[in-house]
Amino acid sequence: MQALPTPQPETVHNGDAAPITSFGKVCIVGAGAIGGWLGTGLARAGSNVSVLARGATLAALQRDGLRLGDAQTAVIASSNAAALGVQDLVVVAVKAPALLQVARQITPLIGPHTVVLTAMNGVPWWFFQGFGGALEETRLNAVDATGEIATAIAPKHVIGCVVHASCSVDAPGVIRHHFGSGLIIGEPSGQVTGRVQALAALLVRAGFSATVSPQIQKDVWYKLWGNMTVNPISALTGATTDLILGDELVRNFVSTVMLEAKEIGARIGIPIEQQPADRHQVTLKLGAFKTSMLQDVEAGKAVELDALVTVVKELGTLTGVATPFTDALLGLSRLQARVRGLY
Numbered sequence: 001m002q003a004l005p006t007p008q009p010e011t012v013h014n015g016d017a018a019p020i021t022s023f024g025k026v027c028i029v030g031a032g033a034i035g036g037w038l039g040t041g042l043a044r045a046g047s048n049v050s051v052l053a054r055g056a057t058l059a060a061l062q063r064d065g066l067r068l069g070d071a072q073t074a075v076i077a078s079s080n081a082a083a084l085g086v087q088d089l090v091v092v093a094v095k096a097p098a099l100l101q102v103a104r105q106i107t108p109l110i111g112p113h114t115v116v117l118t119a120m121n122g123v124p125w126w127f128f129q130g131f132g133g134a135l136e137e138t139r140l141n142a143v144d145a146t147g148e149i150a151t152a153i154a155p156k157h158v159i160g161c162v163v164h165a166s167c168s169v170d171a172p173g174v175i176r177h178h179f180g181s182g183l184i185i186g187e188p189s190g191q192v193t194g195r196v197q198a199l200a201a202l203l204v205r206a207g208f209s210a211t212v213s214p215q216i217q218k219d220v221w222y223k224l225w226g227n228m229t230v231n232p233i234s235a236l237t238g239a240t241t242d243l244i245l246g247d248e249l250v251r252n253f254v255s256t257v258m259l260e261a262k263e264i265g266a267r268i269g270i271p272i273e274q275q276p277a278d279r280h281q282v283t284l285k286l287g288a289f290k291t292s293m294l295q296d297v298e299a300g301k302a303v304e305l306d307a308l309v310t311v312v313k314e315l316g317t318l319t320g321v322a323t324p325f326t327d328a329l330l331g332l333s334r335l336q337a338r339v340r341g342l343y
Contacts, residue, residue: 023047023089023202027109028075029102031057031066033167034119035093036175039075040068041206042091050076050084052106060173067174086111089199092153093119095296096143096307103152115195116157117185121292122224122307123315127217129155130189133269135318142311159196160216161185162223166289179286181209186216218270225261225272226279228308228326229254231293232333235303242288245280254280256325261312267319296342303337305330 026047028039035051043049043066051061061077078084087109094102099120110116118124125144128135139147164182167175183203187196196212203210213219230241233250237243245251255276262272296303309330316323337343 022198023115025085025087026050026089026091027052027084027087029090029092029106029109030094030098031061031077031173032093032095033169033175034163034165035091036066036169036173037068037165037167037177038091038093038119038206038208040066040071040073040175041208042089042202043073043075045202045206047089047202047206048076049073050078050087052079052081052084052109053077054079056172060171064173068177081106082108084109087114090114090116091119092116095302096120096122096304097302099125099143100149103149107152110153110157114157115159115199116153117159117161117199119161119163119183120307121227121304123220123311124160124307125149125153126155126158126160126188127220129158130187131217131269135268138318140311140314142306142314155188159185159187159199160220162213162216162219164223166286168295181207183208183210184213184216184219185210186213186219188216190215215270221261221265221270222272224308224312225258225265226283227291228261228312229257229329230283231291231308232303232305232329234291234294235297236333236336238294240288240290240294241283241286245284251280253325253329257329260316260321260323260326264312264315264319264321264323267321268315297337297340300340301342303333303342305333305337305343309333 024047026042026049028035028051031039031051031053039049039051053061058077058079061075065075066073090106090109123143127140128138144150162184165180166178170176185196185200187193192212200210200212230244233244258276265272293303312326313323313330334343
């Protein structure tokens with residue numbers, strides 16, 4: 001397969017900052033379900049896409065490129081970030097347990113004006129960067145215990161992303177898209193900068209439903225509000241989401257955990273107007289599906305408990321909100337994961 005031609009980038013000016021290109025050079029870090037889906041779209045939009053990968057995924061990408069449905073997309077794939085060089089855009093789409101190791105590897109991809117788009121589940125390490133208020137610049141131990149991630153990927157590079165789509169991996173480098181194409185992106189500071197507008201335009205050209213958020217932390221928290229309960233419960237029980245919410249006792253437990261998180265959100269300035277029952281209806285409309293955490297347990301992969309649940313317990317401590325039901329969910333889920341060697 002031939003490498004994609006390098007497009008001639010436009011230039012978008014962002015006030016007195018350096019000119020920002022239209023992201024001609026893009027590297028996907030984590031070519032799993034979401035990363036592979038994003039990489040295919042960005043290549044379709046004209047970006048020269050490379051992938052930082054290893055093992056079976058690296059071999060598949062070097063041989064066949066990224067495959068999504070019947071489409072086959074040539075990419076440059078390497079296990080060596082230095083060989084790929086500085087990028088205009090780095091898309092980090094790994095699971096949270098892998099992020100520290102990734103942060104140690106990707107420095108050669110990041111130049112002075114590189115944008116790092118974080119397409120990950122849970123509360124990210126940059127959550128309070130530019131947030132304002134009493135918790136401004138607070139480092140969350142649950143997701144960046146030593147501060148090493150924030151050092152390796154400086155907050156000035158980050159644009160946050162919340163993904164509302166379902167994808168899966170059929171085989172290394174072979175992606176299946178099930179439903180949804182929503183991408184919400186935003187600067188941690190909430191500013192509508194030239195680079196975030198340029199990135200949103202690129203994502204739209206790539207076929208995604210991209211919007212710019214004035215407070216990306218609120219979008220992160222709203223998605224977490226649903227994921228932090230059904231994910232670990234599905235991992236514990238093996239149940240699909242319809243069964244979890246169809247059991248009255250389990251549904252009531254889920255609602256109580258969500259009310260604890262709702263109070264935390266209100267105290268840090270990201271209130272959720274809905275009630276748990278409203279969110280349950282949204283989840284039920286998606287039908288019977290296995291959560292990503294259940295898929296990880298079945299595949300013997302490390303689970304994202306810290307970014308989804310441990311961090312909520314930590315935020316409860318920081319805000320003075322008691323979290324007994326969240327603690328129970330975390331304790332049971334963590335114990336199961338440890339017994340299975342997944343945490």
